[in-house]
Amino acid sequence: MTVMTTEQIEHFLDDVFPQRMGSIESIGEMTATLRLAIGHQHLRPGPRVSGPTMMGFADVALYVAILAQIGPEPMAVTSDFNCHFLRAASGDHDIIAHAKLIKLGRRMAVGEVQLFSASDATRPVVHVTSSYALPEKP
Amino acid sequence: MTVMTTEQIEHFLDDVFPQRMGSIESIGEMTATLRLAIGHQHLRPGPRVSGPTMMGFADVALYVAILAQIGPEPMAVTSDFNCHFLRAASGDHDIIAHAKLIKLGRRMAVGEVQLFSASDATRPVVHVTSSYALPEKP
Amino acid sequence: MTVMTTEQIEHFLDDVFPQRMGSIESIGEMTATLRLAIGHQHLRPGPRVSGPTMMGFADVALYVAILAQIGPEPMAVTSDFNCHFLRAASGDHDIIAHAKLIKLGRRMAVGEVQLFSASDATRPVVHVTSSYALPEKP
Amino acid sequence: MTVMTTEQIEHFLDDVFPQRMGSIESIGEMTATLRLAIGHQHLRPGPRVSGPTMMGFADVALYVAILAQIGPEPMAVTSDFNCHFLRAASGDHDIIAHAKLIKLGRRMAVGEVQLFSASDATRPVVHVTSSYALPEKP
Numbered sequence: 001m002t003v004m005t006t007e008q009i010e011h012f013l014d015d016v017f018p019q020r021m022g023s024i025e026s027i028g029e030m031t032a033t034l035r036l037a038i039g040h041q042h043l044r045p046g047p048r049v050s051g052p053t054m055m056g057f058a059d060v061a062l063y064v065a066i067l068a069q070i071g072p073e074p075m076a077v078t079s080d081f082n083c084h085f086l087r088a089a090s091g092d093h094d095i096i097a098h099a100k101l102i103k104l105g106r107r108m109a110v111g112e113v114q115l116f117s118a119s120d121a122t123r124p125v126v127h128v129t130s131s132y133a134l135p136e137k138p
Numbered sequence: 139m140t141v142m143t144t145e146q147i148e149h150f151l152d153d154v155f156p157q158r159m160g161s162i163e164s165i166g167e168m169t170a171t172l173r174l175a176i177g178h179q180h181l182r183p184g185p186r187v188s189g190p191t192m193m194g195f196a197d198v199a200l201y202v203a204i205l206a207q208i209g210p211e212p213m214a215v216t217s218d219f220n221c222h223f224l225r226a227a228s229g230d231h232d233i234i235a236h237a238k239l240i241k242l243g244r245r246m247a248v249g250e251v252q253l254f255s256a257s258d259a260t261r262p263v264v265h266v267t268s269s270y271a272l273p274e275k276p
Numbered sequence: 277m278t279v280m281t282t283e284q285i286e287h288f289l290d291d292v293f294p295q296r297m298g299s300i301e302s303i304g305e306m307t308a309t310l311r312l313a314i315g316h317q318h319l320r321p322g323p324r325v326s327g328p329t330m331m332g333f334a335d336v337a338l339y340v341a342i343l344a345q346i347g348p349e350p351m352a353v354t355s356d357f358n359c360h361f362l363r364a365a366s367g368d369h370d371i372i373a374h375a376k377l378i379k380l381g382r383r384m385a386v387g388e389v390q391l392f393s394a395s396d397a398t399r400p401v402v403h404v405t406s407s408y409a410l411p412e413k414p
Numbered sequence: 415m416t417v418m419t420t421e422q423i424e425h426f427l428d429d430v431f432p433q434r435m436g437s438i439e440s441i442g443e444m445t446a447t448l449r450l451a452i453g454h455q456h457l458r459p460g461p462r463v464s465g466p467t468m469m470g471f472a473d474v475a476l477y478v479a480i481l482a483q484i485g486p487e488p489m490a491v492t493s494d495f496n497c498h499f500l501r502a503a504s505g506d507h508d509i510i511a512h513a514k515l516i517k518l519g520r521r522m523a524v525g526e527v528q529l530f531s532a533s534d535a536t537r538p539v540v541h542v543t544s545s546y547a548l549p550e551k552p
Contacts, residue, residue: 056190081221328470359495
């Protein structure tokens, strides 16, 4: 069961993480979908979407999926981040992130993200697995 | 044996990757050291250095170490990127990257990077292992 | 489209990799499901299934998924292997592996595996992402 | 400062993990070196040392490095395990593991391991980065 709406999460992130990338399309049970409009600052020569852009955006997507489950917590900290780059992503299209939590424990959350170019919904361009240390409850 | 000087690498990167982070402090046999001056765009609330900043900077550092060994090749592509976040890095200090190639093969390079805050040279804040697909020689 | 049947893959593996763990339950388009009957050699104190057992079994499952797509190739070599341990797996139940290829390229395959205890089909005990260098075609 | 001797660690492991691979050559401040004598059960066709053997041995080496620092704790649990396979390791030689802790925190330890064939001390065959959840102190 999610405990925050899309609007509540965006509002919370405007406070604690205003410079984040992307916007939320939808949230669900242990999932979140985000969209990133590509600007000049996200590109490498090609032009294609840069690696750091994709890693940063995937990190935001998992953070959103965690927030939707545990509520407004500024303290979730990325612990490890494993990324496979599968294909080049053209700079001409938005990037879509599908994040899914694999485990939501007391101390740790683990999730995966698939990033797609908006021009091809079948073949992911990046796959991420990442874990997050959760704040300890008092 | 390195085949490019620090100046040659910076000049090459100005052409193919002008928006990269950081500057080269030194290169050596299979190694590179870079420094990143922290600006507002690199920060998360705290303020501390953001995860995507550290991942992007580590990626640049390994690319520099590869260039120093194989010469000007715009085509090395990050294949996978594994990152452990060890400690928060204050936004008040530069970040130093020590990159080291573990393997430099014909088709693949693998390297690791340790990132330090300039305020503490003994305890890394981030550890990265990453591999790169190298261009095939004709 | 798969190019080998379950029986052909098991027969091929009997030749090139007789000491492998587990048996194939089914193969599909870019997927494979395997089952491992747990014996004394797979256990740690608890008793629970040991980490190396789970990593070795996940590796077999992805290799089977690759074989089903590319045909009998003894030369696929694990390039990197990223594993998250999510929950302890009791030694009293079989382990089930669901492997799925995320990318099948000319030089590289990338896949993920979820391992479940046969006693709980909803919560994975291990999540793996791995890549494989494929033999170059003449 | 280490709090257990090599003999104390081997004795402790004989109790809690008798089926482990390898033996301790030395321990140091945040480090451990182990040796694995290769037997038939560790081989793949070639013959070369199998991937699961190398992953299991690296896991033991990091566990030993942790024990040397925190004392006899059967409860350290592997949380994630990232492995790059760099070169084939001939089955004709022992495997040497050099483990080093990168971070030893209150809740989490992170370390890396380089595995070498005893026939070549300069080029690692496997590189591992892994993290461990530590038992909570009462």
